[in-house]
Amino acid sequence: MAASKRSLSLRITLWVVLYMLVLSVAVIALGNSINEHAERMVWKSMLHSEIDHFDRRRIDDPSYRWRDIEGASLFGWGSGRPMPPELARFKPGLHDDVRFEGRDHVLLVRMVDGQRQALMMDIGEFERDEFRLSAAMLAGVVLVLVLLGAGMGWTLRRLVRPLADMAGDIGRLRPDHAGQRVAPAANASSEMVVIANALNDYLARNERYVDREHQFIATSSHELRTPVAVIAGAAELALDGGSVPDAVRHQLERILRTARGVEQLIALLLVLARDPARLSAISETFRLDAMLPELVEDHRHLCAGKDLELAIAPSPPCTLHAPAGIVRAAIGNLLRNAIENSDRGTITLALGDRGVVSIEDPGHGMAPEEIGALYARMAREGDAGAARSGGGIGLELIARLCEHLGWGLRIEPRPPQGTRVVLELGAALAAA
Structure with a gap:
């Protein structure tokens, strides 16, 4: 933690x-210097005055x-006392x-007729x-410094409090909520009002965008x-014909699979374009x-030509309240990605408690740094499809779908070798 x-x-x-x-230290130092200088001038003037007065009296009266x-x-x-050795x-x-x-003491020493004379005054x-x-x-x-610091700290906290309150309001903004605005406090400064107005203008323009x-x-x-839908229907009608050559049938099946995948992608885009609160209407x-089990059977044909098996573990009862087509598209595309990235072995689909779906594949595997890079790409907007392989929906779009609906997606x-993908649908569990 920083x-x-x-x-x-x-x-x-x-x-x-x-x-x-x-500043106080400088003033005190300057004051002490001036005081010492003035003090020396006073001592010098006073001692000279005293000793001059004595000398004049001495000259007048030996x-x-x-x-x-x-x-x-x-x-x-002139004192009648010898000079002490210390002086x-x-x-x-x-x-x-x-x-x-x-x-x-302060001491004034001078020479009179070639003799030393010293006047000393006790200044203790x-x-x-x-x-x-x-x-x-x-x-x-x-x-003064303590009172100044306390007063200034109290004053500045009162002055900065509106800024801290505004920062808290900005931190509570939710990107998925419309109509949010920042209101400066009544005692906010004019600069804060300018900042709040600029931010509110940006929020309004961002909402329109x-x-x-x-x-x-x-x-x-x-x-x-x-x-x-026309392409998919035409492909289905053509496949229902009894005299379709095998080479043409293979291409028609490919067209039909691709059309179904595009239909799922369109459904996903429509979900992302809706407000999550409005999704209850189609749940x-x-x-x-x-x-x-239906999803496993629908994707079993993708294992053709590979030494690959699909298996489903025994599942506990689990009831969801969510857009069924979106759940089918999300799990189906995770299963499709697992098939397309595996060559041999068994892909296991399992349902755990609280609506946790896991898909384990024996595929090429992903190193931790590759998973970290994938999560970084999934977090970037506008990069959907970067981790896409084959005809399935990219993991980035599935991750954005999970974020949109409050689901969880983990890749481990x-x-x-191999990869384990966990889709957490606990937010869609139906009330008992």
Whole structure:
């Protein structure tokens, strides 16, 4: 099974949230950079102001001494305190995030009369406030992203729901039902209305096309019935004559068989041209177990000239309500195909439970890949007759007939050679 695809609303939501996340990271990074730069400017300005004020007082009053204020300490020139070894490594200038005695400080180092002077301020509390502010900003960004994703997902699902509903309506369309249309929801967008109108226009044009095809098939089939019946009747009258040479008789029998096959084909085309719901008008109740021996006897003459036998297994009682001529044509042509594709052995016709008819032949056999190719041809429209052999109806037409009437058709290999064809007529079983 193919992996499930993400919905359009989920994809849009994920992309928007990802975009907002990238944008937030970029804004936070830029804000931190600007904050660090502004912070350094503030520290530099403040420390320079303090130390300049001290130096001016020192020049005016050489006896003036620095008095530490809260968090600020002076070392070196004019302070009366030597430079600590931990600070001696720093070059003149401003230094941020200096660890001294286990706390964070900002340090300003400069040279006065060739001597080093350092003013240091404790910024630990400021760093903690800054960390709390950054954490609050990050939590706010995460909260906004979560709320944005949830809100956008909810909004997009509401916006996409009419599209999903329309897709469901399209999926429920039945090719064998007429008058089907797709109605967009009341809150559908104008684009969806355009799509629905275009689809409904296509459905209407397709229905008109199918109706024309059905009418053409029905009309042409009816027109063909008369000349085919004339040919078959003329052949029967000629065969009834007592002075027909054997060579001519053989050809007349061939003409008669072909005419009967064309009559079956015309009947099949007429069925395919009808709505399945209207087939009940021509359906009748009959015993399938009584029909099968007649079919075997009708086709036994096709085994002439071959080392081939027809056999029928004991059949359980089975009553169908269906077009008897169509059932006869379908089973008869499957039996004809089995005879034409076999040279010697026994062809067995059997009736199982629930109206399952099976025909097993000892013929040339079909490999699984050949059966797969045959099913592919049977599934393609317009390729009827591709698997046809001799004068019988092609398997593709029989398959379309089964699909039309709700029957089933299976073709299976029969080792070591031969083929087993199963026709499932359970949908036509008469009610008890």
